Structures are given as C-alpha cells and as structure tokens.
Amino acid sequence: MSTRKFCLAVLFCHDATGYEIRRIAGEGRFAFITEAGYGSIYPCLSKLESEGLVTVSEEFAPSKPPKKIYSITNIGKEAFVNELMELPAHDTFRSPFLLVSLFAQYLDADFIARAIDAREAYLRDKLSELRAQATECCNPASQWTMEYGITTLTASLEYLQKHRSRLEEIAREASSQPQAAE
Amino acid sequence: MSTRKFCLAVLFCHDATGYEIRRIAGEGRFAFITEAGYGSIYPCLSKLESEGLVTVSEEFAPSKPPKKIYSITNIGKEAFVNELMELPAHDTFRSPFLLVSLFAQYLDADFIARAIDAREAYLRDKLSELRAQATECCNPASQWTMEYGITTLTASLEYLQKHRSRLEEIAREASSQPQAAE
DNA sequence: GCTCACATGTAATAAGTTACATGATTTC
DNA sequence: GAAATCATGTAACTTATTACATGTGAGC
Numbered sequence: 001m002s003t004r005k006f007c008l009a010v011l012f013c014h015d016a017t018g019y020e021i022r023r024i025a026g027e028g029r030f031a032f033i034t035e036a037g038y039g040s041i042y043p044c045l046s047k048l049e050s051e052g053l054v055t056v057s058e059e060f061a062p063s064k065p066p067k068k069i070y071s072i073t074n075i076g077k078e079a080f081v082n083e084l085m086e087l088p089a090h091d092t093f094r095s096p097f098l099l100v101s102l103f104a105q106y107l108d109a110d111f112i113a114r115a116i117d118a119r120e121a122y123l124r125d126k127l128s129e130l131r132a133q134a135t136e137c138c139n140p141a142s143q144w145t146m147e148y149g150i151t152t153l154t155a156s157l158e159y160l161q162k163h164r165s166r167l168e169e170i171a172r173e174a175s176s177q178p179q180a181a182e
Numbered sequence: 183m184s185t186r187k188f189c190l191a192v193l194f195c196h197d198a199t200g201y202e203i204r205r206i207a208g209e210g211r212f213a214f215i216t217e218a219g220y221g222s223i224y225p226c227l228s229k230l231e232s233e234g235l236v237t238v239s240e241e242f243a244p245s246k247p248p249k250k251i252y253s254i255t256n257i258g259k260e261a262f263v264n265e266l267m268e269l270p271a272h273d274t275f276r277s278p279f280l281l282v283s284l285f286a287q288y289l290d291a292d293f294i295a296r297a298i299d300a301r302e303a304y305l306r307d308k309l310s311e312l313r314a315q316a317t318e319c320c321n322p323a324s325q326w327t328m329e330y331g332i333t334t335l336t337a338s339l340e341y342l343q344k345h346r347s348r349l350e351e352i353a354r355e356a357s358s359q360p361q362a363a364e
Numbered sequence: 365g366c367t368c369a370c371a372t373g374t375a376a377t378a379a380g381t382t383a384c385a386t387g388a389t390t391t392c
Numbered sequence: 393g394a395a396a397t398c399a400t401g402t403a404a405c406t407t408a409t410t411a412c413a414t415g416t417g418a419g420c
Binding site: 002005006009012029030032033034035081084085087088089090091092093094095096097098099100101102103104105106107108111114115118119122140141142144145147148149151152154155156158159160163166167170 | 184187188191194211212214215216217263266267269270271272273274275276277278279280281282283284285286287288289290293296297300301304322323324326327329330331333334336337338340341342345348349352
Binding site for chain 4: 199200201220221224225228248249250
C-alpha cells in the first residue's frame with residue numbers, strides 16, 4: 001500500500017507521468033516514503049485510475065514517445081487525506097550494514113573498511129541531495145520533514161566518522177587471532 | 183533474503199527455536215535487521231534445514247508442546263559469513279509518519295498531535311529497550327552496533343521534541359484558513 | 365555510432381503479511 | 393474462568409523486484 005500512498009502524495013502536489021513519479025521516489029521530501037520502481041508504479045497508477053482517484057490525459061507530441069499525464073481527482077484527494085488520518089504505522093528501518101557491523105569480528109578488516117567507505121559516501125550523497133532540496137523548498141511542512149531527515153542522517157554520518165576506527169579495530173584484532181564463536 | 187540472513191545470524195550466536203527467533207526479531211542488536219513474523223521464519227528454517235545450513239533436534243518435555251531446537255552447522259556458518267562478505271545494500275528507511283508530517287497542513291491539528299505523541303512514546307520505548315540491552319551486552323561488535331542505533335534514535339527523538347510545536351502550528355494555521363493546494 | 369535520458373509497460377518470480385488452525389500451561 | 397505466553401505450522405493473499413520488450417531524440 002505504500003506505493004499507492006506515494007503516488008497519491010506526488011499527484012497531490014502536481015500532475016506527473018509514471019516516469020516522473022519514479023524519478024522522485026526516494027528523493028527530497030519523499031526520501032523516506034518509498035523507493036518504488038516502474039514495476040510497482042505503472043500498475044499502481046492503472047489501479048488508481050480504475051478507482052477514479054486519478055485521471056489521465058495523453059499527450060502526443062510529434063516525434064516523441066506519448067506521455068500519460070496523471071492528475072489527482074477530488075475524490076482522490078479526499079481518499080488520500082482519509083488514508084493519512086489513521087495513526088501512522090511505525091518506521092521500518094533495515095540496515096544490511098548493521099548486520100555486517102554486528103559480525104565484524106568474523107569478517108575481514110579490508111572488507112569492513114570498504115563497507116564503511118561505501119556507507120560514508122552514500123550518506124554524504126543523500127545528505128547533500130536533501131540539503132539542496134531543502135533550501136529550494138518553501139513549503140513549511142516539506143521543510144520540517146526534510147530537516148528531520150537531515151538531522152538523522154547527520155547523526156548517522158557523525159557516528160560513523162567518529163567510531164569507524166573502533167569497528168575496524170574489532171575486525172583487525174579478530175583476524176589476527178584464532179576465532180571462537182561468541 | 184533478509185529473513186534468511188536474520189535466522190542464520192541468530193543461530194550463529196546460539197541455538198534457538200523458531201518461536202525464540204521470532205521474539206528476538208526487531209529487538210536489541212537485531213533491531214535494525216528485520217521484524218519477520220512466524221509466517222516467514224518457520225518456512226525459512228525448514229528451507230535452511232533442507233540446505234544443510236542448520237540442524238534440528240526435537241525436545242519432548244512431558245506435558246509441554248514439543249520444541250524444535252535449531253543449530254547452525256559449519257557449512258551454515260561458512261555460508262553466512264560468505265553472504266555477508268558482499269558490499270551491503272543501502273539501508274531502507276520508510277516512515278509513514280514522515281508522510282503524515284509532509285501533509286500536516288491538510289490534516290487536523292489534533293490528529294497531528296496524537297501522531298507525534300505516539301511516535302515519541304515509540305521512540306522512547308525503543309531507546310530504553312536498546313539501552314538496556316546495550317549495557318547487558320559485552321560483545322564489542324554488538325555494542326558498537328547498538329550504540330549506532332541509540333545515536334540515531336536519540337537524534338530522531340530530540341528533533342521531534344524540539345520541533346514538534348512547529349509542525350503542530352502548521353496544522354493549526356492551515357485548519358483555521360481556507361486551504362489551497364500547494 | 366554509442367550511450368544516456370525520456371517513456372511505457374508486462375510477466376515471472378520472490379518475499380512478506382495475515383488469517384487460520386491447534387493446544388498446553390501459567391498467571392491473574 | 394479468562395487471558396497471556398509458549399509453541400508449531402499452513403494457506404491465501406498482497407506486494408515488490410527483476411528482467412524483459414520496445415522505441416525516439418539529444419549529445420558526444
């Protein structure tokens with residue numbers, strides 16, 4: 001149901017094609033909603049249309065692929081707001097990296113260093129993207145939400161930078177001695 | 183594949199039944215791995231057994247339901263470590279609450295206040311549970327990982343406490359005036 | 365000439381969630 | 393006596409992911 005809400009959320013703000021909705025997924029103010037691909041978005045838009053929550057208008061530009069521009073209807077807006085008005089489920093936060101860190105002592109030190117590097121780079125990218133979008137944006141609720149994201153990502157990046165050496169050491173120490181299961 | 187890794191991770195540390203694995207899901211050092219239910223765990227354990235990564239021993243205590251205690255095999259340990267030794271995928275963080283905050287201006291102020299209250303309570307609970315587990319635990323990698331979680335949850339809770347009034351005001355202001363779409 | 369961005373979609377597969385089905389023991 | 397905890401599992405359903413399939417135009 002999360003792709004559904006995401007599509008409605010985007011269309012609530014402005015008309016868009018499936019392609020555009022896909023591009024927005026996981027970025028800016030939608031960073032923490034979903035990262036749906038085409039395979040979820042296109043079928044979802046068709047379903048929303050059949051339910052009357054959105055309408056489509058096709059645009060045939062000469063010598064360009066035809067576009068389907070989706071708009072949310074009043075019924076769609078109402079449905080969306082109603083769906084939001086239930087106490088939101090709690091966050092799902094899943095981190096394959098934290099599974100790696102949990103078993104750092106059984107993995108090699110080089111690998112751990114590379115995994116940390118990759119994570120640091122990723123967090124930095126996400127952060128700069130979010131910061132850029134946040135300064136551009138003038139809607140107060142969007143700004144509040146993006147600042148929330150910036151705050152938590154910053155905390156995450158700072159922890160990683162401050163404490164990465166400790167994790168790297170755990171991996172180094174373990175690989176230099178015979179290992180025993182915990 | 184995440185339930186699979188989670189089961190192997192738990193069994194890497196100690197033997198357990200499906201029921202126990204379920205209880206550990208989403209708690210302590212496994213807080214950020216998965217929150218799988220019985221419906222994922224039991225079939226997963228059967229599959230791991232058929233692959234030879236774990237073994238089962240049944241325990242028939244008189245006047246108690248029979249238990250199936252799973253143990254990881256050497257092949258299982260090896261497979262697990264090998265699966266971890268690929269650069270971890272990036273985190274997935276999905277927050278239904280942040281979708282609500284994004285549209286705060288269209289929702290009623292009371293509802294926003296309740297949603298924030300619920301989130302604050304949830305974060306506080308998660309944090310105290312994690313802190314309790316972190317002090318009990320003496321494995322350095324587990325501790326590093328839990329402190330990571332504590333750091334980000336703390337940042338999240340602090341943001342919410344400091345800035346909740348701004349979000350509440352957005353909802354209040356909007357409901358007192360005629361609304362226009364963004 | 366090649367690759368990237370634009371643009372839409374389907375089909376097969378994998379995975380997870382929910383509800384169902386059962387039953388003993390312990391705690392209030 | 394009721395509710396919660398321990399304990400296992402299946403079946404149906406929903407959802408998301410991946411790969412496939414196709415085609416144009418712009419920039420290098």
